[in-house]
Amino acid sequence: MRRSRFYPLWILIIASFAASGCWDAKDIDRRTFVMGVAFDLSDTEDQLVMTIEVPVLTSFATQTHRIADTRAFVAATTGTSVAQMAARIETRTWREMFFGHTQCIILGEDLARESILPIIDFFDRNPRIDRRLALFVAQGKADEVLHIKNPLQPLVSVHLNQILNTLTNTTRVVKRNFQDNLRDLESNGDTVLPRVRSTDTELTIAGGALIKDYKFIAWLGENETRAVAFLYNRISGGVLTVNLEDILYTYAIRSASTDIKPVLKDGQLTFRINVKTEGEIIEAFYRGPGGAIEFDIPGIQSKLNQEITDEILHLLTKLQDLRTDPIGFDRLVYRHYPKFWNQHKENWKEQAWPQAKFEVTADFNIRRTGILKEVTIYERQG
């Protein structure tokens, strides 16, 4: 047979491969799964502190094999670059650092104020990184976040990651992952990152950190964050409560979309922003004596529209004041008015952006009011 002569060659080549070793083989239990990384500024000049959260593998085994009860191990080291610190910390975990399952990166406030670039570059470059990981900014020190113990989810990093990737009903943070952030940052250096705060025993995940030119400049409150989420078109759910004539209505968003259109007229740049949501009333009760008990759907809708419009306008003014454009209005201008953009691209954030005007409209649609058709009444005593 014609192939027969080459079988020895085959064997030779495979044998030589086997003899020289399996260069990249490293079993799963010989790697340190870095689930979360926190970065802070060190007290020493130009030094960073890296804190990693590593699951204690034996605690994840089935009941019979479980040896350890502590589920997470936290270690820290100092250094000047991420890779350097990762290499240093390997001596403490005895296994090779593995970032393939990293769930979140937490940046300390001080560090973020200097620049986030040196940190994210390492992760942006690494092909093994899951680009859906969560990038948080911690109010205060970042390493404290990793030390919080939550009985429901022993790994803080997984907890943080799941909030961004699976929760649909919260608008406390903007649900955008690392990839989304990179997209913003690489376009103009501005973005909004979610904020995490640690008290003694608990985590508070709410609000956002405004990043301008890779530097943290200001915190955003919860309502501002919601406005940012609307502008990013990242609202998948959430609830809004409005008070109309002493009746508290809670509106649940079932779907939302935001449409932003730049309009250039006589050299004046205007952005037409239209927020459209659909949803239902999931709670409505009457508080205090007197007043209507029938639903006033148009009334509630206009009240909701008003609130959101105000929120968004408030946020946009703040962004203009801070000369920052995390939403990427510049990209819209570039797409639709390339000539205008070419004139202003050098000083977009400083001049053209603060002068832009906005027409914000909101269109809330209440489709249902739950099973009940009327507002629940309860008499307040006294």
Added chain:
Amino acid sequence: MSARDKLLTQEVPVIIINMIYGIGTITLPSLLARSAGPDGIIAYLAAVAVYIIGTVLIILLVQRFPNHGLADYSPMLLGTVPGFAVNLLFTLYLIFLVSAVMRAFAEVTKFFLLPRTPIEAIMLSMLFTTSILARNGLQPIARACQIILYVFFIPFLVIPLFVSVFDTGEFLPLFQEKPAVIAKAAYNSIFSLTGVEIMLVLGSHSENSKRLMRPALIGVAIVLTMILIAVVLAFGSLSVDQTAKLTDPLFEMIKYVPVPYSILERIDISFYTVWIAATYSTLVIGLFTASHHVAEIFKLDNGKGFVFPLAAVVYFLALIPKNENEVLAFNIMLGAAWLALTFGLVPLLLVLSKIRNPKGAKKQMQQPQKKNRKANP
């Protein structure tokens, strides 16, 4: 080559798709975005137009000599010495093309899959496995390519998932770059599309080599559409800025897309395997074509014996570039070579064949046969 070992008409597009689709597709979106921004799509379409014209020219030449490869008729049309030179250059071109693919493949594999494995091991294992199939003849290659072709379509199954992250705005604004910039981008991207020139050698081994235009154009159209979809998805889901920054936007965009109910967390790595198959088929066809061309130069029946020596040459050539930039420059040179081949040599041969025999190709078909007889008394 035995009478049975002929390319079926339905396998012509398969071979062409497998040859073109490969390493170039991975780097193309990034190349386009870097050199022309959102106008990269325009540049690509321009390149496609040029490419289709080139395909038509090549197939016209192939159809003019249905029973002979380039190696047979180029000495006849150009004279023995220039013809031999042309054949030699074409062989060199094929070898360089295969080496370029080999090197680029090894780079990406080393970077993404096997960072510590020596590049020699990656290249040797690939070259060896491809050589084995390349020795087995055209029919087995075509059949293997047919199966690999089904695998190509698997990545396209995830297109619906891109709806949630796709942003049509990324393609705006169009026509912002100067035509020269667009032309340059198109020129740079030609390397990613090279491949149809293998028909100069394989065309005569097709079942019906007089009617190749239709299957060849179908093949080219399918593969160019596949690449277009890939580029559009990369631009739309990653943004042009990011596409320009990344070395392999096609894998990155798959990383980003949320896959519901996925058993594997990171399907991007499983997509590498599709792409390994694509490179494998490119290398097999390239090696086979090169060896067969050499065999035809020396009027031999088949080029089996040349496969391993050529693979060895490819191995050493692929080791020459020192870094990624040199690889890129080398690739762009290959694109230029393709243009020279398609719009220089092929029309020249076409015109010569008309001048020397205005009545048609019938007599021409007989001439080289006479030559053959003289060569092998």
Added chain:
Amino acid sequence: MYIRLAFDKQCLESEAVFLKLSKRIHHNVQFFKQQFNDSTDLVVRQFSISIPGIREIAGALIFFEGLISSHLITNAVLDPILHEASRFQQPIDADILSFLKESVLTNAEHSETNDANKVVLAIMMGEAALLVDGYNACLTIAVQDWEHRAIQSPESEGVVRGPRDSFVEAINRNLMLIRRRLRDPSLVFERIQIGNRGQNDVVIAYVKDIANEELVNEVRKRLNKIDMDVILDSGYVEQMIEDDWWSLFNTVQDTERPDEVVAGLVEGRVAVLVDNSPFALLVPSTFNSQMLSPEDYYVRWPAANFVRLIRFIAAFVAFLTPSLYIALISFHPEMIPTQLSLSIAASREGLPFPSIIEALIMELSLELLREAGIRLPGPIGQTVGIVGGLIIGEAAVNAGIVSPIMVIVVAMTAIAGFIIPTYTLSFGVRISRFFLMFVTSILGLYGLTLGILVVLGHMATLTSFGVSYLSPWAPLSLKDLHDSVIRSPWHGLKKRPSYTKADDPTRQGQRMPKKSKKKQNRGKQKQ
């Protein structure tokens, strides 16, 4: 003319030498005794035929005991010759031999010959040779009857729905099983003898107006090329006629089911049956055809499609799982979902061996168990399975030799391997699985892909009697796809598969498969 008593083996082998029998009976008897080296099972019954008033003629009956039915010998041969012959009045010069043949013997089949070689062969096949003094000819009487196994249900190709009979060792029974299903005069059995010493019966079966003539000729050609001592099983023939004997995959299909053979015959394939073998061969055979089970056609199409899908998935699982496990565990743990990767890492914590060794240990013990199970008699074999599967698996995990996930991987591989309907094909899959594990342990997912591509390239190179092994997927034949991973309802299977290049491509929608009529019809349609 007298025959040489020194009769050498070569003369028997070459048909060119024609040995005439002697007229003297004692010469003949001596010749045959010498021919069979006075073998103890050779019976030479000498008797005399007494025809009253004329004379007594010496006669002899030569046969092997055990190959013949003594009942038939007594009732159909000896009894009539010794008793009935005397009742007839015969003229002196009458031809006794033809008289015996025409009027005395009551047995169904016999023939007259004067070629000694033919007689030797006939005796070896279980016929009885009747010699009469004074005649240089001999009657060979078909009285074969030997012990054989009853028809039982198939062992390696069981079905839930469908016929339960399978081939046995006796070829005539097997032919009967086929003929009973296909009452078509065009069904042809061509019997030839292969094996220089064994002289074993091999039958080529095909339907004359369906099967492609070139294919039948090719089968004939390859069978005639076989030059072996003895054919003990169809496996001998299979290995001698296959296209590529280097390959891990078989390009000749074997089956013990008569219904599958008949289905193959009407598809235009050619069957080869070998005496003493309960397995028939079918050619051409592709990967696709080996992945199909006859049951697919007996159950309704939705169930058939479901089962086929499962089966093709199972083939991939059996082929890939262990190497995929190695690739994921040792090279690309980022592909495993985070929670799962944590628990896998936890279960592997403290294991002494790398994943490839772990996989090899478990796969090898699986193969050991499988072989042990086959060799041991029924009930004990099952015990081995249980002991191996449950106890050793559990113990290996507790002893910290392998991880629980590895046990799952091996179990899945084993179960999936059993779903592959053809036993020979599952061998190919099992062996190439080890090859894949090996390359994966060196080059990870890249190595795994290369390994798959090598196997694919190899399969693409394979042909079975000129038909691509990967047909109908490569080269793509849209017409044949309706009987591949999917099976369309019977109403859609109007054509035979095209890879057999059948002369008559239609199998439904015509009352009688008469070629001439159909051609006329076609002609009319064209006009």
